[in-house]
Amino acid sequence: MSAPRIGLVHERFTEYGGSEAVVAEFTRTWPGARVFAPIVDVARSPAPPADNLAMPWGDIEDTWLTRAHAATGRRSHAPLLPFAPRAFRGLPLTGRFDAVVVSHHAFATQAVFATDAPVVAYVHSPARWAWDRAFRAQEGGGRAGQLALTGLGHIARRAELRAAPHLTRVIANSHAVAERVQDWWGLPATVVNPPVRLDRFALDPTVEREDFFLFAGRLVPYKRPDLAIRAARRAGCRLMVVGDGRFRRQLEELAGPETTFLGAAPDEVLVDMYRRCRALLMPGIEDFGIVPVEAMACGTPVLAVSEGGALDTVRPGVTGEYVPPGSDEEVVEHLAQRMTGFDSATFDSSVIRAHAESFGPASFRDRVAAVVADVLEPGRVAPPGTDAMSGGR
Structure with missing residues (x-):
């Protein structure tokens, strides 16, 4: 034929x-x-x-x-x-x-x-x-x-x-x-x-995790970067924000000193952030969500609200953890609780990477x-x- x-x-x-x-x-x-x-x-x-x-x-x-x-x-x-x-x-x-x-x-x-x-x-x-x-x-x-x-x-x-x-x-x-x-x-x-183009994102066992969480993506309302920023403030945890968009000015006004905005960044910067952060935060309800799979390709666990595309990509206890959906205040509180004391060393980065390869x-x-x-x-x-x-x- x-x-x-x-x-x-x-x-x-x-x-x-x-x-x-x-x-x-x-x-x-x-x-x-x-x-x-x-x-x-x-x-x-x-x-x-x-x-x-x-x-x-x-x-x-x-x-x-x-x-x-x-x-x-x-x-x-x-x-x-x-x-x-x-x-x-x-x-x-x-x-x-x-x-x-x-x-x-x-x-x-x-x-x-x-x-x-x-x-x-x-x-x-x-x-x-x-x-x-x-x-x-x-x-x-x-x-x-x-x-x-x-x-x-x-x-x-x-x-x-x-x-x-x-x-x-x-x-x-x-x-x-x-x-x-x-x-x-x-x-x-x-x-x-x-x-997901996994060839651009890979493990590097020589890079050590550092004491910060990461939000990556366009700074638009539906991705809910505001919830990540509020949770970081409540938990007293450092947060790095990679991305830009029309919501940025409001987010900068909302953020405390624990949050740093890096703006839009090339892949090499994003990969470096994935490899060094304690976990990626996914507070929005995505249709699918490519960013968390990219993070997993670098061996990084993901903290995500248990709705939308995260249900297809995050395996609790294996590639990350869920926080329950709810009101904005409930999501912020649950996310802050997970961030406090979160230990990325309890996750096997090679297992996380293997899961990402299925995408x-x-x-x-x-x-x-x-x-x-x-x-x-x-x-x-x-x-x-x-x-x-x-x-x-």
Whole structure:
């Protein structure tokens, strides 16, 4: 059988993060696949050389929204999002592919209306800000932002529900996301955790642990760096914060002298922090969470709230510990209690590293390829190491 013709559709290329790394692995899974996105801003979304797409960036097929984005000075893509469903539905996909694989955050599944081929949606999450009122309140900022996000949320919910019945298969990036797909879309999903580039993160037995905890990631409200900072203050523990974002000024006002902000940092600095900290703190509810797996690849234990993607990655007593979910005050108190007297020496760094290796890119490519092969030839291939979700664990 000749290699299938695969079309790849991504939400947008306006920054480089975990979902763009997923698309990069898609292009390695299906060499020669065409990539489409409504907004492409290569200058603002450079990939690390090791992660780059297996195709020239200039070959990504965009839409009129890219020109509209440029005309607005590329300050923000957010004002263009209400037009995204129409842009996806207008992609030139019909008659070109045997299957279309969609990388979905909010609107990308609308591409199902632009093709006659089966569509497999890899769902980073249904739009949480559209479905989850508490999440929307946290992300919306002031009243104007809340109103705008509420209106956009209505558009996103309607778009997702319109597309869902037409999807051939749904892949979720974690069990938590699979449960959302079932609850919000009424569809089962196969779980395939996203790829983590473990070659950039490794053990170094010559590096000794030091007396500080680490928060790493974008400084945005949903990642809850504020809870890590409050817990460090309550526990009287040193905290290093690696990352930057719109929440930084408020966090600096909240922090005490025990917290140090390092800003955005290259991989070599982040790896050094992973290797030297007592533990990584994960106080937010992630869809999956690549940062904790990176830390584990360096042999570092993780303290995480027991919800969301952490349930797929953290093994209590082996790769880290959970703190129970609850109100902000309860999470801060539980996290502070865990931090006080936490002993990273009770964890085996080589066992932590071995666990992280199960999330490598090769395993991801095998699993998504098997799902798509099963769509094209039902029953011939069983996706290795995946499991289907139909609502509960």
